[in-house]
Amino acid sequence: MNKTYLIFNHEFRTTLRRVGFIVMTFIVPLIALLAIGAYHVISGAVKPSVKITDIGYVDKVGGFSNFTSQGNIVLVPYASTDEANQALSAKAIKEYFVISPQYMQYGLLNYYTLEKQLTPPQATLTAIKNFLTGNLLADKVPNTTIALVEESLNVVATRLTDSGAVSPEQGGIGNLLIPGIFSLLLVLSITFASSYLIQGLGDEKENRLIEVLLSSVSVRQLIIGKVLGLGAAGLLQVLVWVISAPLLLGLASSSIGGFFASLKVTPGFMILCLTYFILGYLLFAMISTAIGAMSPSAREGQQFATLFTLPAIAPLWFSSTILLFPNSPVWVVFTIFPITAPVVLMLRLGATDVAAWQIIVSILVILLSITGGMLLTARIVRTYLLMYGKRPSLGEIVRNLRNG
């Protein structure tokens, strides 16, 4: 049997058995399922209130006497603030507001309540706003116009293709959300994978099993087997997420609807997502192998690996800038820079159409980095994997790489 395959198989199975990997793989769909379930439980338990709420008002301007019934809220007039205060103290009303001349001039309303609130509830504000608007416009425009003014603006945006057909990708906040979540998952996944690889190599190095392995297989077989084994585990992880995403979105949109119905995971995005997951995994697995080989212990290796995982995570900190200016030359450069490419590209995909040449160049650069990294890693592994308890200096590493 091919020895690379044997190492691949061993690493793949070992990774699948790790508790951290299992949790990471299933926690994402599980949380989404729980969230949908929780929504149903809460929405079933908390029925929309049908109780009529009385809100008082004192009209110091005059003319605000109609439209007092606003859904479940009834607006009760009081002659003075003293009367309104007494009603409030007696809990006859929940709160009251005063329509003073300032309202007519500046739109200013004084609002009084016994409750501690950050802002008045949205339902109360809407009721007051519609009550005031109705009275102000009464007899001036038809009631249908008043109803139209009271309704919030409902915009249905449709994105067209160059040929005028409806585009399969419609943009909007929904499109930002999915790439955002996937870029976050990618970063987490890479960080975990990198940590497993360094831990595994560190253990093999510390207990000298590495010598037995190297007396059985070549350095190249060892590296390729390890990297592909971990990559396959990562691929399985992302497949679980990618397959569960449309199912969960379907479940969410059919049972919750609204915003979730607007979320779409297109095949194009899925393909790019898988491609960058695989490439990102391979790249970071290669880097982690080199770090694992050079580090005197697994713990030091993990610390050193942060130098590489941090730049991979960093684009998430600037996600708002990426989403606002997705085509800025800075982000184009970071789309091509291999370490930041997976996360930056995914975030940009949510906000804009990334030019095909950028994606092609980015993929080529990552592929080249993986190939070059493979050669360098083989040298590093051969040189440093058998150096126990010794931390090489940067100059020493460069010198050894040059000398081969």
Added chain:
Amino acid sequence: MPAVEVSHVFKSYADKVAVEDLSFSVEPGEIFGLIGPNGAGKTTTIRMMLDIIKPDSGEVTILGKKLDEAAKNSLGYLPEERGLYKKLRVMDSIIYLASLKGMNPAAAEKKAEALLAQMDMLASRRKKIDELSKGMSQIIQLIVTIIHDPQLVVLDEPFSGLDPVNTELIKNMLIELRKQGKAVILSLHQMNQVEELSDRILMVNKGKAVLYGNLKEIKAQYRHNAVLLDYEGQLGEVPGVAEKKEHKGYIELVLDKTTTPRQLLERLVSRGIVINRFEIATPPLNEIFLKVVGNDHE
């Protein structure tokens, strides 16, 4: 065809020369002792033989050719400091490492069961490695080293940490391997074990070979013309004996330059002395080791 042929090998690290112009060969059917003080270059030599590290110059051939994947399947290696995958079960560990040596998993399992039974460890086959004692874990490693029936077995300090029973078990196993025509390289610190098991030795110091060859011949070279005698009766003055050294249970007779042990034996017999033991005194390997390396040992 030698099992191992090392020819004019050099290896240096940034700050020191680890191996300098080392040449030796190991034949099938022999136990070869690789000895030397700490830092002498023994482990570096072993690693170069096994292609774990590359020599700066010189050539190493294993079973007549440069070490390739097929040749790697013909060797078994037990490093000095040992470990296995702690969370893996005994049988899974053996099968995985045996399959890396080209063994079919089913055949590996069958052979592993036989070897575990031989070592009285079959009951532990489903245990995780971290549930085993240090000695038991070492036995598993030895099984991993020989399970694929290698032509060349390299053992670095195989007896360290083992109790006398297991030490004897492994010694017998090594002798059995020699009988089967395998080449066994033993890197050891304990000179008595080297003497007991090795046919030939290579003693290295500071990366260079200082003694190499048949153990008996080497010991003969360092012999100082003396015999060990256990006798009954009155010895008195014996012609040809320059010095007598009393030891517990025997006497050491240092002969003058003109007398041979055979002549001495004839003289003793002609005097009617009852001889219980008559042995040509050869210095223990430890003494030779100290003599050769001692003055130069840092």
